[in-house]
Amino acid sequence: MKVMNMVQSINQALDLKLKDDPDVLVFGEDAGVEGGVFRLTEGLLEKYGNERVFDTPLAESAIAGAALGMAVSGMRPVVEMQFAGFVYPAFNQILSHIARMRNRSRGTFTVPVVIRMPYGGGIKALEHHSESPEAFFAHIPGLKVVIPSTPYDAKGLIISAIESDDPVIFMEPKRIYRAIKQEVPEEKFSIEIGKGSIVNEGEDITIVAYGAMVREAQRAVVLAKKKGISVELIDLRTIYPVDRDLIGNSVRKTGRFLAVTEAPATAGMASELVTIVMEEAFLNMEAPPVRLAGFDTIMPLPKGEHFYLHSAERIFYEIEKLISY
């Protein structure tokens, strides 16, 4: 098997789907000739031509709105928002139409659109290039929201997203675009949307993380192990719908819960996860469930982002507090 990073595995998935299905289209700002600012769509225009892989003028609302039009007329667009921080002009199209068209038309029209966007901090980028706005999308009925944390999962999940008849927001943790490499099968395979995975089995505490925070949590698991604490680490992989059973089963076993996210704490995914834990495992809890989310502040510029993004040490600090509660 070939060793790939996430940029390569998603590129390969797009390549396979473009080859597989003539209705698949890939486009966005700089997504054609340049291959995207992260080079994720590199080589696809040359291979599939500029009618199916192309650059667009710089207007996110138009990208999303046109994608809906293409989808209701039979295509499967996979569009790129250059950064999650620039998706907001498209928000009305996503919320008011892409998410609603199926229900509005009672199933006459479906919107098989995938909206990809790099998100999250840790690459010392400019303002608006580091936020984690996944909760906005998880809050919109009609969408599914996926965040992979490994090259393997990214490939399997984006293939499912493209094949899904429901619209999918596909958020890519750019901090680990190239930082993690693993063996990924070259052929087509898919991973079910809505299923998390257990990264590390453990007995004393459950951690749920997703995106780049999974890697930090993995490091915290090692720190905890040295102190004799056994951590069960779950990679959520899909933000909506949440794999409630996986979380419930784990917390009923461990009795302790820590959600680790980059996004601001208030009304965020970490809060949602805590709610699920309370619904599923209230009587099994040994300590109150805890959110280790971002501050309710603006994501700091690069000089300050280390305060905002959780390190393995910061996660381990919370683990110890929960164990000694």
Next chain:
Amino acid sequence: MFKEFDPLKSDQFQIINKDGKVINKKWFPDISDEDISESLKKMLFARTADLQAVSYQRQGRMHTYPPNLGQEAISVAAGMVMKDEDWLVGAYRELAAWLAKGVTLEEVFLYWNGHEDGSKRSKAKNTLPISVPISSQLLHAVGIAYTLKLKKEKAAVFTFCGDGGTSQGDFHEALNFAAVWKVPVIFIVQNNGYAISYPVKKQTVSRNIAIKSIAYGLPGIQIDGNDILAAYSAFNYSREYVLKGEGPVLIEAVTYRAGAHTTSDDPGRYRTKEEEESWKDKDPVLRIKKYLDGKGLWNSKEEEKLLKQYKDLVDAEFKKVEEYEPYKLEYCFDHMYADPPEDLKKQKIEYEKFLNRSGDLT
């Protein structure tokens, strides 16, 4: 046509004047007298449906409704020009165009009366549901047109917004994308004078709306939207133009919203009776009637009979809506997802437990 009627010179394309006299023979559409009589009948039907809808609303039998009164010529003309393979991407004031595409009046009333089944439009050909957020639908039209071009299908996309919609970013993005992609979209702006209460003169300092096409590099034309022959002629010409692969067209159809924005609106708060009166002799129904009368092609006695017949038809459609099966809990859930999440199923089950509870909660 586009060269002859220059938006920079504020030319307006007209075939018959308000007295029903033909003032432009060159562009008189290639349709029969019967077709023209038929267009009047369609306007009368739409107007009857509209007036009845407002009346149902006043009787407390209908929710909020946006009347088309005074703007019927534009939708009827579009309906006559559109072919089955063409797409209709409307906003919410294109009643006759929807009907022409095969949407039933029952569905239209069902939607405005608060039921999603009205947007199913299952028998209609290539027609998107009503779109409430202003101008956002124009981009859907552009995306559909991209598919048509990619698949080399010979069809056009007719899309609509109002004068108010031309202030939205999506309007400008749609014109630009359609022009850059050179796709077959006919953008029709129903300039009815108002964005609810805000008059078009205050919305823009452009001398007209058609002129906005120039910067995006597509042809634009202002037409008299109350002249159904002008509307037919311009739409038909534009359809042929976009099918040649020349890219999109912008048509500003000048009309007047004779009614309220919706049944919740009171135009008396922002416009004068004098202004409303000044538009009465420009009414599209009156105009084409004068034209047909002049040719001895319209019988006013028959019109009374027709109107009675239409009213009965409309009432019968509305009766179906009033007798439509009651809204069921599953309607909230059934069409949210192709592959519905377990949590949604659970939310429904929880509510069913509440519905099927035993004991008295009051």
